[in-house]
Amino acid sequence: MIRLRQLDKTYRTGGRPLHVLKSLDLDIEAGEAVAIMGSSGSGKSTLLNVLGLLDGYDAGAYHLDGRLVRDLDEPTAARLRNELLGFVFQSFHLLPDKDAVENVALPLFYRGLGRAERNRRAAALLERLGLGDRLDHRPSELSGGQKQRVAIARALVTEPRVILADEPTGALDTQTSAEIMDVLGEVHRAGMTLVLVTHEPEIGARADRVIRLRDGRVVGA
């Protein structure tokens, strides 16, 4: 599903260039759940951005779902993100003025679906995630765990090929973290490819495989 070959990325902002990803090789199969771990500055966030088509790379090759993605123009990248990827963020990134259904339906808006159909799909998904009684609640009226469930629903609503989760439990307490990981586990068992970035070993332990990054290189798989 994901294949990186000799991936190189250097940031050239400000002073001296920062070589963040160094000749990275990585394979993630369809249906796999993979945790990317590493200390801060190891390049794991950059890797996630590259995998998520939010950022480009300098050299090497990235194949996503069998397709080489390289030097994409912005509209194409946006379309591929919408089509293939679902994002889950540490701080949820829900729109405060929209209720749960509208937040979940947002990616479908950019797919050009009608409002009624969008909201119907979003509501169905939220119900399966146990938020049937929170459909018209705004993020401020939801607990942290509920917010992250809404965010997961938003990632799933487009039926993506891969879910990319960046510290999905980083802002949650232990109890809620476990619940969210259960949800992600269900998603994975249903066949979804999952890429988790985390620095918590107990989260990483629930993945099929842990990829450790240090100084922009994979140190153990």
Add this chain to the structure above:
Amino acid sequence: MVGWWGRRWLSDSAPQPGRGLSPPAPEAPLRALLSLDRWIEVVELHRRHPLRTALTAFSVAWGVFMLVVLLAAGQGLENNLRWSFRDDAVNSIWVWGGRATVPHDGLPVDRPVQLTDDDTALVEALPESGAVTARFIPPSQSISRGSRRADFDIRATHPDHQVIEGTQVVAGRFLTRRDLDERRKVAVLGLRVAEFLFPDGDPRQGPIGERVRVGGLAFTVVGVFEDAGGEREMQIVYLPITTAQAAFGGRDSVNQVMFTVGPADIDAASLAASERAVRGVRAGLGGLHRVSADDRGALRVRDNLARYADVQSVFVWLRGFSWLVGLGTVLAGVVAVGNILLISVQERTSEIGLRKALGAQPRDIVLMIVQEAVVLTTLAGWAGLVAGIGLVEAARRWMPENDYLRDPNVELGSVLLAAAVLVVAGAMAGLVPARRAARVAPVVALRSDG
């Protein structure tokens, strides 16, 4: 085992075609613009900062309000000026004699110039002249019928005076060529004169054929008239000029010669004809009276068409000024909208980044911001438009008659133009912030995660 989740948990959605990417067909821009969905989205965004939105909207509304009120006031001024020209032929030239102010032909200054029938004849002979009349104002004569007696102004004229003055005969007739040729003792009374002399019965039909005394002489009333020029113009008695000259010691003298030139159009040809006529009059009368044709003191000539054209150019200037000031105010409002949206884009960097991460095209983002600007300016502008038109309508209904404004009004065309300007200006206002928003990199916007 697939479990409850299932790859196709949305059972009624079409199965994803295997590997092949099938990007959603991008919406045509026009369809995107017409999509009600997007407009709803935009209106919701403005609800986030109601006070800020309201203040910005007010500045736009105020601009449009000012534009409408200025245009209406300008129209009112224009109507008032036009109204002051209403009762006389616009395309007329009036000539009076004065006193020589420059020596000419070896003759000294300060000689009086007395116009006569010869001058009238000379004007009649001009190729440019249409209707021609002279005016002889006899020394004050009292006008009486029976015991009723009063002093009214007397004008002794030619028949064409009716055309030039805009006199409306409401009963009987005006003076005729035959009245002049035969020096008939006939009179045409202003409505107020008729009312005074014939207090019983219909002041319009009643006096016709009756006799009134002007000075010591009996005249037969042949007509009664009204005049749009107002009360004073209806307190006048018209007599045939030949009769009056003979009866009241005028001999062949006249006080004023008036004539029309061509049609009452303000175009280059009419203005040129009018100018030619003025030159012809000056040259001809200068020769007759042995004064310089350029002596403005001796030959006083008023070209009403040129004056009217001058006033017209003031209208044009006034209208331009109204638009300039009004649009300037609207522009200030539009800049405020752009400014607010710029701030809003800054505040919503994270939101915009998220939208992009979820698949928003740069075009979607631009459209969103531009639509916000258009919605804000259009709604606010519409409010200003309604308020402005409301004020104008109220003024039309309740403003007392005055010397400055008459029937203030805004033309529909101006309103539509202002509305179009607003929508375009709104889109322009959104463009700068929209481009900035489109440049937001999602990765930067989402970095708040740490």
